[in-house]
Every structure is written in C-alpha cells, then in structure tokens.
C-alpha cells in the first residue's frame with residue numbers, strides 16, 4: 383500500500399507523467415465528484431460523513447430530497463434546501479475548477495462531467511459542463527413546465543417561501559435529480575460515448591462508489607483510454623489507473639503553475 387505521505391520526489395515524477403499525458407492526449411474527459419466541492423467548503427452531500435446521513439428534524443435527508451416527498455411537502459423540502467442549495471454564492475470556485483477551466487480554454491479538455499450540483503465549474507468559466515445529477519441553475523414549474531433561473535428562485539427560497547409559478551401558480555422544482563427520479567438518459571448516453579472514446583480520463587474527488595460514476599472510467603479503460611485518479615480515499619480502480627494521486631490541491635496547484 384502506498385504511504386500516506388507521498389515523498390516530494392515521487393510526486394514530481396508522477397506529476398511530470400501526468401502533465402505529459404494531458405499534453406499528448408487528443409481527447410480528455412473529466413469526471414468530478416464531491417471531493418472537488420468540499421475543497422470550496424461545500425458540505426459533502428453523500429459521503430460517509432455527508433449531510434445526507436444526518437437526520438433533519440427527525441426525517442432522513444434521503445427522504446426529504448425524494449420526489450414523492452417534494453410533491454407532498456414542498457415547504458419542508460425548500461426549508462431544508464434553503465441553507466444547502468440556495469446560498470451557493472457563499473462558495474467560490476477553487477484551484478481545481480480554475481485549472482479545469484483553463485485547460486478547457488486551451489483545448490486540452492473536451493468535456494467535464496460532474497456529480498456536483500453547485501455550478502462552480504460554470505462559475506470558473508468552463509463551458510462544456512454536464513451535470514449528471516442536474517443543478518439548481520434551472521427550475522421548472524411542475525404544472526406548466528415554465529422555466530426559471532437560479533437567481534429568480536433563490537431569493538424566494540431564502541425568504542422562506544415555496545416558489546410558485548407566475549403563470550399558473552404551480553410549485554416550482556429545481557432541475558436537481560431527486561431520489562426517485564431517473565437520470566437524464568440523453569446525458570448519460572453522451573457520457574458513455576465520450577468516456578468510451580477518450581484517450582485520457584481524469585477522475586477527480588470521487589470514490590467511484592455510486593453509479594454512473596463507477597462505470598464511466600471503466601468505459602474509458604475498455605476503450606483503450608488511460609485513467610488518472612486524484613482522490614483522498616482509495617477507489618476500486620486504483621490498480622487499473624495509469625496514475626493515482628491523493629491530494630487534489632497539490633496536483634492542481636502544480637498544474638496551475640505549469641499553465642502560467
């Protein structure tokens with residue numbers, strides 16, 4: 383097993399290999415998980431110590447953020463969500479978001495697939511961001527399907543009100559994939575295709591324990607692509623990865639220097 387403290391020498395050696403892989407890859411696809419958000423101070427929603435596991439007013443968070451619960455109790459749903467999902471302006475993109483955006487601008491990265499719903503990749507300037515679990519960037523009326531933006535809805539939720547449609551009065555729902563809802567199949571198909579055909583797949587801040595996160599780098603490997611994992615915890619794919627780092631901050635600060 384790898385030592386927890388990586389020696390400076392072995393980091394430099396591995397980092398040089400990573401830089402070469404990024405530069406030489408014709409098609410690099412990135413997958414980001416909760417570890418990238420927690421670096422910005424956003425609580426981990428799903429991890430072993432994630433807020434999803436803390437009961438809230440006697441209810442499990444998994445129950446609150448399920449579709450049946452939302453339909454029955456939108457006021458409780460929004461009361462929970464207001465401090466978690468509607469104060470995103472309190473958090474700033476970190477070095478991982480910034481570097482990914484710069485790499486994308488310089489055509490090193492083709493697409494960014496994320497499980498995170500905090501929109502920080504977009505705020506860092508990334509363009510091709512695919513949010514597998516959706517995000518509150520867009521909301522829809524549950525009756526007439528009229529769409530609303532985050533900035534229209536957030537102030538209403540923060541005031542403690544349930545957002546209602548201006549046209550029909552229906553309850554408005556964020557485009558976040560709740561428990562009991564299926565993932566966007568078109569987006570999944572795009573992800574499968576892109577990962578199966580990439581030269582290089584960067585897995586950042588994900589332990590690859592939930593689907594579809596777990597299957598995407600496997601597709602990359604099957605298609606002959608190389609996988610690089612940067613994650614604090616071990617993952618099931620570490621042995622198949624070309625390179626494995628533990629510290630996102632260390633790797634991305636080094637990349638940021640390279641890009642200057």
Ligand code: ZN
Pocket residue numbers: 523524525526527528547548549550551552
């Ligand atoms: Zn409506």
